Amino acid sequence: MVSNPGRRTALLDAGIEVIAAAGARGLTFRAVDEEAGVPTGTTSNYFANRDALLRELGHYVFVRLTPDADTVAARLAEPPSRELEVALMQDIVARARADRAGYLALFELRLEAARRPELQEAFTARYRANLDEITTAHVEGGFPGGATTALLLYLAMSGLLLEHLTLPGVMDVDDAGLEDLVRALVVAVVPAPEREQLA
Structure with missing residues (x-):
C-alpha cells in the first residue's frame, strides 16, 4: 500500500x-x-x-466538514446562550453552502450504509461518536437545555440541511430567509434563558 x-x-x-x-x-x-x-x-x-x-x-x-479550530474557539469564548446557539447553527448552514459536496456526500454515505449491513456498523459507530461529541459540547458547554435539547437540535438541523441541499425549492427561501428559519428552529428547540421564562 x-x-x-x-x-x-x-x-x-x-x-x-x-x-x-x-x-x-x-x-x-x-x-x-x-x-x-x-x-x-x-x-x-x-x-x-x-x-x-x-x-x-x-x-x-467528518474531517472535511469539521470547522476551523480557531473559529470554533473564538465562538465558544462567548458566554453560552440561545443566541450563540443560533450563531453556531447559522455557521453550519454557511459551511454547507461553502462545501455542498461534502454535505451531500455525508447523506449519500448514510444511504449506502442503510443498504449495506457490512458498512452500517462502522458508519453507525462514527455517526454516534459525532452525536456524542455534539451532545457533550452542548451540555458541558453550559448551553440552555440538556442532552435531549442537543439531540432535537441535531435532528432538526439534519432535516433542514437535507431539504436545503437536495430540494431547495421545497422551502423556497433565500439566504436571509434561511437564516431566519434557523433562528426560528433554535428558538423553538432551545429553552429560553431563565430570565426570559420569568418575564
Missing part, C-alpha cells in the same frame, strides 16, 4: 466529489482517479478495494 498522506487526502476529496455528483454507486476507482486528475490505477494503490474506500470516506467526511 502506498504511503503519501497528501495524495491520499486528495483522493479522498475526489471521492467526496464523486459521491456528491454521482451517488455511492458511481464511486469507482477510475472515477476517483479522473476527479483527482491522477493516472489510472492510482486510487487502487491507496485503497485495497471499494469497501475500504467507502469506509475511509465515511471517516474522512
